[in-house]
Amino acid sequence: MKKKDNKDYISYTRDNCRLCLSKEVEMAVNMGKSPISEKYVDKENLKKIIPKVSLDLYFCKNCYHVQLLDVVNPDFLWADFTFKTSRDDKLIKHFEDYVDRVFKVQKINKQDLIVDVGSNDGTLLQCFKNKGFNNILGVDPASEIVDQANLSGIRTIKGYFNLDLAKKINNSNGKAKIITANNVFAHIDDLRGILEAIKFMMNDDSIFVFEVSYLLDVVKKMLIGTIFHEHLSYHSVTSLKIFLNSFGLDLIRIERGPEQGGSIICYAKIKKSSDTIDKTVIELLELEKKEKLDSIETIKEMNSKLINLKTELNQIIKKIKDEKKSISGFGAARSGTTFLSFFDIGKYIDHLYDDNNEKHYKYSPGDQIEVLPTKLINQNQPEYLIILAWIHADKIIQKNQNYLQNGGAFLRFFPKVEIITK
Numbered sequence: 209m210k211k212k213d214n215k216d217y218i219s220y221t222r223d224n225c226r227l228c229l230s231k232e233v234e235m236a237v238n239m240g241k242s243p244i245s246e247k248y249v250d251k252e253n254l255k256k257i258i259p260k261v262s263l264d265l266y267f268c269k270n271c272y273h274v275q276l277l278d279v280v281n282p283d284f285l286w287a288d289f290t291f292k293t294s295r296d297d298k299l300i301k302h303f304e305d306y307v308d309r310v311f312k313v314q315k316i317n318k319q320d321l322i323v324d325v326g327s328n329d330g331t332l333l334q335c336f337k338n339k340g341f342n343n344i345l346g347v348d349p350a351s352e353i354v355d356q357a358n359l360s361g362i363r364t365i366k367g368y369f370n371l372d373l374a375k376k377i378n379n380s381n382g383k384a385k386i387i388t389a390n391n392v393f394a395h396i397d398d399l400r401g402i403l404e405a406i407k408f409m410m411n412d413d414s415i416f417v418f419e420v421s422y423l424l425d426v427v428k429k430m431l432i433g434t435i436f437h438e439h440l441s442y443h444s445v446t447s448l449k450i451f452l453n454s455f456g457l458d459l460i461r462i463e464r465g466p467e468q469g470g471s472i473i474c475y476a477k478i479k480k481s482s483d484t485i486d487k488t489v490i491e492l493l494e495l496e497k498k499e500k501l502d503s504i505e506t507i508k509e510m511n512s513k514l515i516n517l518k519t520e521l522n523q524i525i526k527k528i529k530d531e532k533k534s535i536s537g538f539g540a541a542r543s544g545t546t547f548l549s550f551f552d553i554g555k556y557i558d559h560l561y562d563d564n565n566e567k568h569y570k571y572s573p574g575d576q577i578e579v580l581p582t583k584l585i586n587q588n589q590p591e592y593l594i595i596l597a598w599i600h601a602d603k604i605i606q607k608n609q610n611y612l613q614n615g616g617a618f619l620r621f622f623p624k625v626e627i628i629t630k
């Protein structure tokens with residue numbers, strides 16, 4: 209492992225698997241370097257260079273885990289992280305449903321401790337609280353968001369969850385009955401450290417529930433929008449089972465869901481001979497075997513599909529520019545930067561339009577494209593709008609019928625390349 213010589217480093221490159229520490233890791237998808245994607249800057253800071261870091265995907269030949277080996281310094285990556293879960297209605301609905309699912313699997317008393325790792329502004333814990341469970345505790349490193357959580361009555365500790373912090377929490381709160389971690393398990397470099405800490409917070413009656421985007425969906429549906437610097441791991445049940453077992457935990461149940469294009473909710477307990485393993489675990493292990501997720505060749509197929517997609521998209525955009533038509537982007541989310549960089553199309557894009565007012569009149573990392581409020585779309589009427597917020601494409605098209613009626617056209621590239629007019 210390359211030394212992280214000082215705390216101000218931007219990124220470092222691992223030389224081993226994040227889950228099993230094997231050095232038998234081989235590159236499977238060549239994504240190249242991309243600007244660190246959440247760093248939208250003000251006009252005054254345009255001269256500041258946003259570093260580019262590799263997004264190549266590696267495959268571990270020992271435990272089959274798919275992962276980035278280039279890790280951006282989390283202090284740099286998350287310091288001014290602005291996404292708040294409470295801003296997303298769909299996510300709130302998902303969390304309400306999630307809490308009901310957890311209660312179906314885990315018996316719990318009102319005074320039992322519930323810990324959420326990577327708790328953001330406390331949206332998930334609020335759902336537990338709404339059901340009458342008040343012994344809740346969140347942990348998250350994003351300072352501004354933690355302050356907000358505490359202000360809204362969700363007890364939250366600022367920091368990275370590790371064994372030291374787990375010991376402190378345990379000293380004053382005891383063991384947790386439920387530990388959750390949603391879309392954070394894929395974001396942590398030191399997964400062995402966090403799992404050790406999670407296990408420390410558990411006893412025989414505890415359950416650890418976590419949700420991650422699912423590698424099988426990433427591969428099958430070509431979810432390249434899920435590949436960005438924050439997203440270090442692309443989990444399969446096969447590699448997760450090996451990982452959890454090596455810490456004395458067992459996967460007892462898994463549910464597939466639609467989040468992020470395809471996710472799995474995993475339930476784990478401390479391994480005991482009396483536990484029954486639900487058939488959902490066995491079925492997914494068999495499915496992954498059938499789909500050859502344990503072969504690097506399966507992951508490498510994404511590479512050739514990506515090159516084809518890039519060629520097709522560039523031909524279309526070149527034709528649009530040859531006809532002297534204008535093109536802007538819809539969506540200034542993290543994946544947008546990855547797309548512009550990977551497809552190498554940022555130079556053709558006049559503006560980015562986004563609903564998030566914290567990004568308005570800032571400039572995208574890398575191509576330095578100005579972000580404008582979506583209400584200006586009808587005023588500016590770009591001739592083409594490429595949908596970078598890939599996961600919301602249907603909703604965006606539906607909500608912007610005016611733009612189409614006025615002669616605009618959407619260009620989408622997921623699930624396939626398509627031009628949509630009125």
Ligand SMILES: [Zn+2]
Binds near residue numbers: 225229268269271272
């Ligand atoms: Zn491994």
